[in-house]
Amino acid sequence: MLTHKTVFLELAVDFLNVQANAWYVDATFGGGGHSKEIIARGGKVLAFEYDSVTYKEVLPAWQKEIATGQLILVQENFAHWQKTITQLPQFGADFKFAGALFDLGTNSDQLQSGARGLSFAEDGPLDMRLDANLGVTARDLLLALSEKQIAQMLFEAGGEQEAKRLARAIVTYRQQKGEQAFLHSRELSDLISKNKHSRSHLHPATKTFQALRITVNGELDNLETALPQTFASLQLGGRLVTIAFHEGEDRPVKHFMQNLSQTGRAQLLTKKPIVPSDTELENPRARSAKLRALEKLKN
Numbered sequence: 001m002l003t004h005k006t007v008f009l010e011l012a013v014d015f016l017n018v019q020a021n022a023w024y025v026d027a028t029f030g031g032g033g034h035s036k037e038i039i040a041r042g043g044k045v046l047a048f049e050y051d052s053v054t055y056k057e058v059l060p061a062w063q064k065e066i067a068t069g070q071l072i073l074v075q076e077n078f079a080h081w082q083k084t085i086t087q088l089p090q091f092g093a094d095f096k097f098a099g100a101l102f103d104l105g106t107n108s109d110q111l112q113s114g115a116r117g118l119s120f121a122e123d124g125p126l127d128m129r130l131d132a133n134l135g136v137t138a139r140d141l142l143l144a145l146s147e148k149q150i151a152q153m154l155f156e157a158g159g160e161q162e163a164k165r166l167a168r169a170i171v172t173y174r175q176q177k178g179e180q181a182f183l184h185s186r187e188l189s190d191l192i193s194k195n196k197h198s199r200s201h202l203h204p205a206t207k208t209f210q211a212l213r214i215t216v217n218g219e220l221d222n223l224e225t226a227l228p229q230t231f232a233s234l235q236l237g238g239r240l241v242t243i244a245f246h247e248g249e250d251r252p253v254k255h256f257m258q259n260l261s262q263t264g265r266a267q268l269l270t271k272k273p274i275v276p277s278d279t280e281l282e283n284p285r286a287r288s289a290k291l292r293a294l295e296k297l298k299n
Helices: 009-016 033-040 052-067 078-087 108-112 138-144 147-158 163-180 185-195 206-216 219-232 247-262 284-288
Strands: 023-026 044-048 071-074 097-103 234-244 266-268 290-296
Touching: 009 033, 009 097, 009 234, 009 290, 023 033, 033 044, 033 097, 044 078, 052 071, 078 219, 097 219, 138 147, 138 163, 138 206, 147 163, 147 206, 147 247, 163 185, 185 206, 206 219, 219 234, 219 247, 234 247, 247 266, 247 290
Parallel strands: 023 044, 023 097, 044 071, 097 234
Antiparallel strands: 234 290, 266 290
């Protein structure tokens, strides 16, 4: 059962400026919180859900909206945006949407599940693939990458300030354990906890697990692929809204939107990213969230 609580639920949809019977894209469906709000305001939604497990879990609850044509839910990565739209008879390659929303990162239910090694609290195989068809697991990366490559991954994809120290610990551990190293997620979590010096409200392994998940699933590459496709598919006056949860996600969005603004193709609706209010902060996942939005002016 999904327990995920949507961040910036109403505000994000406010920025979409939902019009009756217009089509919007929810690029990261999850539990469908934003899609539900868009539909409640009279819009229609094409939603992407990349995670096969989440897709199967949520599909039964949305049969009414699907049957009435209010929702089209596809199991696909948003990086395949244009290909997906072209194949759907309701749209086609030249169709223009009134808005698009990206709620980036993973949902709480994914992070709490130990089955795929995404959780540092629940033990499981160190896999982290959101799509079983992907070839490389988190364990594969830890066994194959050099110390320098691991440190770079932890810093760039996870924002881990102790990346070099933790990379050294990971390489030393795998040298000691050989083929038995990193069979389980708790094993990695315990190793990071023992070797990380700084302490905060976050679990010591949070950023390491984040970096591995992002790298295994190619999340940043997929985002950079999807953003220009998304903008091209918006009608003039269409809105693009993003919610990022760490610097690695927010940076490409920021640069993309700034470039569109500087070239006169879009107007920034958020000069600076919007951060959570005190009310939003009651949801722990919202702590690091940043919302950005723009309106398309030119193709």
